[in-house]
Amino acid sequence: MCGSLSSSSAPQALSSASVHQRYLSQSCPACPPSCTVDRIMVAFKGIWTKDFWRAVSAEFLATLIFVLLSVGSTINWAAEKENQPPADLVLISLCFGLSIATMVQCFGHISGGHINPAVTAAMVATRKLSLAKAVFYVAAQCLGATAGAGILYLVTPSTVRGSLGVTSVNPNLSAGHALVVELFITFELVFTVFATCDLKRNDLKGSAGLAIGLAVCIGHLFAIPYTGASMNPARSFGPVLVTWNWENHWVYWVGPLLGGILAAALYEYLFCPDPAMKKRLSEMFIKDPSGKYKEVECPRGQYNGEPDDLVIKPGSFLSTVDKKEKEATLRESPGEVLSSV
Numbered sequence: 001m002c003g004s005l006s007s008s009s010a011p012q013a014l015s016s017a018s019v020h021q022r023y024l025s026q027s028c029p030a031c032p033p034s035c036t037v038d039r040i041m042v043a044f045k046g047i048w049t050k051d052f053w054r055a056v057s058a059e060f061l062a063t064l065i066f067v068l069l070s071v072g073s074t075i076n077w078a079a080e081k082e083n084q085p086p087a088d089l090v091l092i093s094l095c096f097g098l099s100i101a102t103m104v105q106c107f108g109h110i111s112g113g114h115i116n117p118a119v120t121a122a123m124v125a126t127r128k129l130s131l132a133k134a135v136f137y138v139a140a141q142c143l144g145a146t147a148g149a150g151i152l153y154l155v156t157p158s159t160v161r162g163s164l165g166v167t168s169v170n171p172n173l174s175a176g177h178a179l180v181v182e183l184f185i186t187f188e189l190v191f192t193v194f195a196t197c198d199l200k201r202n203d204l205k206g207s208a209g210l211a212i213g214l215a216v217c218i219g220h221l222f223a224i225p226y227t228g229a230s231m232n233p234a235r236s237f238g239p240v241l242v243t244w245n246w247e248n249h250w251v252y253w254v255g256p257l258l259g260g261i262l263a264a265a266l267y268e269y270l271f272c273p274d275p276a277m278k279k280r281l282s283e284m285f286i287k288d289p290s291g292k293y294k295e296v297e298c299p300r301g302q303y304n305g306e307p308d309d310l311v312i313k314p315g316s317f318l319s320t321v322d323k324k325e326k327e328a329t330l331r332e333s334p335g336e337v338l339s340s341v
Contacts, residue, residue, distance in 0.1 A: 003337045011320040016281055032200075041043040043249070047132055047133065047136070049068060050169050052136075052281070054110060054111075055110055055111035055112070055137075056111070056137065056140045057140070058110040058111040058113075059107075059111050059114060059115065059137055059141055059144065060140040060141070060144040061104040061107070061144065061145055062106070062107040062111070062113065062146040062147050063115050063140070063141045063142075063144030063148065063234055064100075064145070064147045064148040064150070064151075065103060065135040065148065066099050066100065066103050066115055066144075066145075066235070066237075067145045067148030067149055067152075067235055067238050068093075068096065068148035068149075068151055068152050069099050069146070069236070070095050070096045070099045070100075071093055071148070071149060071152055071164065071165035071235070071238075071239060072095075072152050072156075072165075073095035073096070074087070074165035075156055075160060075161070075162065075164075075165070076160060077160050079159065079160045079162060080087040080159055080160065087224075088222050089221060089225075092220060092224065093217045093218075093220035093224070093229075094217060096216050096217065096220050096229075097213040097214060097215075097216040097217025097218075097220065098213055098217075099213075100209075100212060100213045100216045101207070101212065101213025101214075101216075102209075102213075102337055103115055103211045104208070104209035104212055105207070105209040105212070105265065108208075108209065108322065109284070112140070113136075113209070114137060115141065115232070115234075116140045116141065116189075116231070116233075116234065116235075116256075116258070116260075117137075117141055117142070117192060117232070117233045117234055117253075117256075118139055118189075118232060118233060118256040118257055118259065118260035119189075119190060119193060119260060120134050120137045120141070120187050121126065121134070121138075121257050121260055121262055122190050122193075122194075122260040122264035123263055123264070124295050125261045125266065126264045126268045132337050134304050138234075141234040142233075142234050142237050142238070143240075144234070144238075145234040145237055145238030146237070146238045146241050146242065148238055149164065149165075149238035149239045149241070149242040150242050151239075152164065152165075153242050153243075163239075163243065163245070163299045164239045164242060164243050165193065165228075165239050166228075166236075166239045166240055166243055166245050167227060167228030167229070167230045167235075167239075167240075167252055168227075168228055168247065169226075169227055169228075169247075170225060170226055170227065170249045173227075175248050175251055177256070178224075178226065178227045178248065178251045179254060180255070181223050181226045181227050181249050182223075182227055182230060182231070182251060182252060182255025182256055182257070182259065183218035183255045183259035183262070184257050184259060185222065185223045185229060185259070186219075186230050186231050186232075186255065186256040186257075186259030186260050186263070187217070187260070187262055188215055188219060188263075189212070189215045189219055189231050189260075190260040190261075190263035191257065191267055192211060192212055192215035193212055193215075193266065193267070194263065194264055195267065195269040195272075196208040196212060197259075198210045198272060200272060201273075203305040206288070212327075214324060216231060219231050227252075229249070230252040230255075230256060230329055231256060232247060233252055233255060233256050233280075233286070235254045236249065236253075236254075237249075238253035248303050249281065250275055262298045272298070288312040328333075
């Protein structure tokens with residue numbers, strides 16, 4: 001019954017199918033119609049699976065722990081004293097850096113260990129993570145940061161709570177200057193992420209998580225006096241929502257997101273491009289004998305580097321595709337990398 005069509009309904013079905021095919025061909029002239037459908041399906045692939053929600057919950061828990069422990073290091077327990085000592089920048093920087101390194105090591109093999117919307121945005125910009133999944137990741141990170149800041153607010157005495165580690169722009173700086181600082185320190189972080197998790201490299205040794213943690217530590221040592229060194233929109237969002245202090249908060253979204261996307265784009269498309277992608281792009285500018293540029297079809301069946309398809313190992317990232325596909329990928333095209341932090 002399901003596979004049959006009456007004679008009266010057949011022309012309508014064929015008509016709607018032809019209209020649908022014509023729409024797809026207009027939306028992507030260089031691609032087969034089914035390519036567009038495949039890309040849409042891939043964007044929502046795996047969202048309603050147990051593995052994906054395990055990854056989302058890992059992002060929530062990792063960000064909660066990170067914000068609770070790291071922001072807790074900014075609490076001034078000598079606030080009740082008459083002569084308050086200055087904030088210990090080394091202590092705060094080490095706590096943020098080591099917390100990130102630990103969380104990446106703990107949760108990297110589950111979710112990729114982003115713990116940062118700027119890193120997630122960089123993954124989307126370089127087509128290593130679908131936009132649909134990125135939305136859930138960022139929501140989990142922001143909720144985890146809010147929960148961590150809320151727990152810290154509850155367990156900290158009101159007499160020493162202060163601003164609860166809210167990132168704020170130095171009064172001697174303008175918002176524009178603060179944005180530039182956040183852009184560069186996040187650029188340094190995301191570039192480190194891509195460089196230490198690059199499958200194309202065979203010279204990597206040691207822990208990728210530790211290298212990323214050191215990048216966070218360096219950014220804090222430099223930028224705490226300038227902007228409080230967010231480098232992470234979720235880290236700033238949690239304390240701001242709990243204390244309801246939104247002054248210049250936009251800086252801590254725009255700066256890190258721009259810095260992360262810029263770092264990812266430069267690394268992936270300029271400094272260390274994928275050979276297969278480089279070949280496809282070069283073919284786009286080759287003319288056929290008639291003088292027209294060749295049409296390059298979208299690659300079918302390309303591995304998309306989704307978080308639930310990857311496994312992190314210390315110092316590198318390995319996909320769980322079968323051995324033959326992985327060997328071919330490493331030999332011809334180093335494949336997709338999912339970051340951690």
